[in-house]
Amino acid sequence: MVSGGPKFYVTTPIYYANAKPHLGSLYSTVLADVAARIHKMSGKETFLLTGTDEHGQKIAQAAEALGKTPQQLVDQESQEFKKLWDVYGIRYNHFIRTTDESHVRGVQAWILQLIKQGDIYKGTYSGWYCVPCETYVADKDVEIGVVPQCISCSRPTTELSEESYFFRLSAYQDKLLAFYKDHPDFITPVERMQEVISFVVGGLKDLSISRTTVTWGIPFPGDERHKVYVWADALNNYITGVGYPHNMPEFNYWWPADLHVLGKDIVRFHAVYWPAFLMATDLPLPLRLLVHGWIKVGEQKMSKSLGNVIDPFTLAQTYGPDQVRYYLIRHMSITQDSPFSREDLEKRLNSDLANDLGNLLNRMLTLALKHGLSTVIAPSQLQGPELDLRDKLWSMLNDFSIDMEDYFFNRAYLHVWKFISSVNAYFHTQEPWKLADKEPERFKAVISATCHSLYAIALTVWPVMPRKMEELLAALGASWEPGTNVFERLSVDAWLKTFTLQPHVPLFERYETATQTPEPPCQEKTSCPASYASFDDFLRIELRVGTIEDCQEIPKSDKLYKLTVDFGSLGKRLICSGIKQYFKPEELISRQAVFVYNLQPRAIMGIQSQGMLLTAQDTDNKLSLVTTTKPVVNGSLLK
Numbered sequence: 179m180v181s182g183g184p185k186f187y188v189t190t191p192i193y194y195a196n197a198k199p200h201l202g203s204l205y206s207t208v209l210a211d212v213a214a215r216i217h218k219m220s221g222k223e224t225f226l227l228t229g230t231d232e233h234g235q236k237i238a239q240a241a242e243a244l245g246k247t248p249q250q251l252v253d254q255e256s257q258e259f260k261k262l263w264d265v266y267g268i269r270y271n272h273f274i275r276t277t278d279e280s281h282v283r284g285v286q287a288w289i290l291q292l293i294k295q296g297d298i299y300k301g302t303y304s305g306w307y308c309v310p311c312e313t314y315v316a317d318k319d320v321e322i323g324v325v326p327q328c329i330s331c332s333r334p335t336t337e338l339s340e341e342s343y344f345f346r347l348s349a350y351q352d353k354l355l356a357f358y359k360d361h362p363d364f365i366t367p368v369e370r371m372q373e374v375i376s377f378v379v380g381g382l383k384d385l386s387i388s389r390t391t392v393t394w395g396i397p398f399p400g401d402e403r404h405k406v407y408v409w410a411d412a413l414n415n416y417i418t419g420v421g422y423p424h425n426m427p428e429f430n431y432w433w434p435a436d437l438h439v440l441g442k443d444i445v446r447f448h449a450v451y452w453p454a455f456l457m458a459t460d461l462p463l464p465l466r467l468l469v470h471g472w473i474k475v476g477e478q479k480m481s482k483s484l485g486n487v488i489d490p491f492t493l494a495q496t497y498g499p500d501q502v503r504y505y506l507i508r509h510m511s512i513t514q515d516s517p518f519s520r521e522d523l524e525k526r527l528n529s530d531l532a533n534d535l536g537n538l539l540n541r542m543l544t545l546a547l548k549h550g551l552s553t554v555i556a557p558s559q560l561q562g563p564e565l566d567l568r569d570k571l572w573s574m575l576n577d578f579s580i581d582m583e584d585y586f587f588n589r590a591y592l593h594v595w596k597f598i599s600s601v602n603a604y605f606h607t608q609e610p611w612k613l614a615d616k617e618p619e620r621f622k623a624v625i626s627a628t629c630h631s632l633y634a635i636a637l638t639v640w641p642v643m644p645r646k647m648e649e650l651l652a653a654l655g656a657s658w659e660p661g662t663n664v665f666e667r668l669s670v671d672a673w674l675k676t677f678t679l680q681p682h683v684p685l686f687e688r689y690e691t692a693t694q695t696p697e698p699p700c701q702e703k704t705s706c707p708a709s710y711a712s713f714d715d716f717l718r719i720e721l722r723v724g725t726i727e728d729c730q731e732i733p734k735s736d737k738l739y740k741l742t743v744d745f746g747s748l749g750k751r752l753i754c755s756g757i758k759q760y761f762k763p764e765e766l767i768s769r770q771a772v773f774v775y776n777l778q779p780r781a782i783m784g785i786q787s788q789g790m791l792l793t794a795q796d797t798d799n800k801l802s803l804v805t806t807t808k809p810v811v812n813g814s815l816l817k
């Protein structure tokens with residue numbers, strides 16, 4: 179089934195402990211848990227590392243806002259992640275926290291080694307800094323609008339200049355390119371590899387790995403005014419979490435990681451910086467990165483910073499943890515972003531679980547037990563329809579295995595669900611309810627084929643819905659043995675088993691349409707969908723009409739115009755707007771438009787900008803000014 183050595187070491191990203199986990203955090207973790215379980219079923223010893231990223235500016239800011247110390251906040255929030263992993267049956271071997279003493283010492287030892295060998299030096303860094311992403315953002319990744327924004331998280335960036343220690347990343351450019359060439363499968367999906375290669379080919383600058391502006395972090399060894407920059411701290415969790423350098427035998431057993439699971443937003447850190455860090459320390463590189471897309475709410479990424487997160491605790495209560503795991507694995511795409519909605523979740527749970535799988539088990543069990551058939555043995559001879567079904571099973575196992583090699587979980591489980599449809603079709607066409615009295619041997623053969631199919635389904639689906647599939651196996655009076663390669667055995671003895679059927683309660687519930695299910699009340703700001711602004715929020719924004727009197731280019735800016743806007747009795751204002759690519763000055767001058775009037779003033783390219791011009795973007799990406807249907811007095815308020 180899955181290849182590689184006798185052990186399998188998989189990691190999740192470590193989650194920022196500045197707020198509670200959300201569905202996106204759960205997604206990365208369920209992917210890693212399913213990968214670990216698949217390998218466990220292939221007979222391997224597995225190690226799943228997860229944990230929390232507990233240092234940095236954002237944590238300190240969040241703690242201050244709550245009147246707590248950073249340590250109090252991370253102690254509390256890391257517990258929430260552990261609780262959630264327990265609810266969802268995540269079988270982690272170690273939960274690392276970057277405030278753990280062993281991690282702190284590990285990072286410091288790593289830095290000392292790099293200083294000694296000349297891979298770290300002191301310099302000055304200045305650039306756009308995005309606080310939510312905890313990183314300096316390249317110029318091309320900053321959207322220069324009225325407020326310069328980080329394009330990754332759509333939050334404002336600030337210009338920063340400070341003394342910093344640097345890692346000689348530039349020295350690893352050629353080695354990295356050679357590594358990518360030799361390991362074209364390093365990143366799944368492979369399409370992401372090209373982005374990484376282009377980034378490295380574009381030239382690597384040395385990487386700032388310390389901050390003097392951050393108080394909450396690992397003290398930089400030898401210069402404690404500096405704290406270790408979060409990524410140099412965080413990425414090392416993958417080695418300190420399995421014993422580096424405090425337990426080298428343990429470390430040497432597990433390292434290198436077989437799989438790092440991560441979201442597309444942090445691919446550069448894992449595909450460029452992390453391999454370079456490891457090369458510098460002469461450690462082997464991880465074998466594979468599994469990079470998944472984002473779960474979206476409407477058009478936006480679900481994220482704590484955007485305040486539109488979906489609470490996975492509530493989802494588990496409403497639908498059951500295994501069912502939510504199933505939905506994430508089967509209906510979120512690894513390669514692309516996927517929208518999440520309760521309507522879709524309920525629709526899939528009804529059709530895939532309650533109808534396709536649950537009903538099949540119910541119908542078979544009810545019928546068999548009603549006719550006194552509780553011990554089901556393997557048929558001595560398989561007939562045409564059963565042979566056909568068995569071939570379908572084997573081809574499903576084959577396709578499943580191929581997609582699993584690449585961790586394309588949603589595709590792998592699509593094959594399983596196609597097979598479930600085939601079993602349903604088989605059951606329906608064989609009409610066993612008509613055979614029970616007239617042709618008892620045929621009746622037994624159909625029940626047996628259905629049981630064998632359900633058994634194979636339960637095993638392949640176990641990594642995703644372990645508790646539910648154990649219930650299914652219990653209803654068949656079957657189980658599986660850890661330590662063997664279950665998938666290999668399935669191909670051998672899938673049709674040779676004896677089952678002892680047990681009465682059971684239906685595995686899956688049906689849901690009425692989600693539109694009739696009221697959303698749970700919004701407990702806290704971070705769990706409200708982004709599309710909801712309270713009425714008070716709305717009232718805080720002052721929108722006014724103004725006439726653009728003048729429009730000037732700003733030297734050295736290819737995006738910005740400086741507008742002079744007349745707001746009538748309220749006076750005139752200078753407003754910078756990033757619309758140069760869309761309008762010529764003559765298309766703007768003398769036009770009325772709507773502006774956010776009470777946006778906090780901001781210095782942009784040396785100009786104090788006092789407001790924001792509103793535009794609408796059409797499907798062809800062109801912009802139109804937002805204005806009123808007839809001219810109004812300048813300064814008019816929108817209500």
Ligand code: MSP
Nearest residue numbers: 191192193194202203231412413440441472473480
């Ligand atoms: N602390 C860093 C990771 C350091 S790893 C050495 C971090 N933390 S995070 O909490 O912001 O994100 C952790 C993971 O959750 C990332 O893989 C990220 O992609 C994932 N998700 C966060 N929001 C997500 C969605 N809306 N959808 C899917 N996953 C997303 O980055």
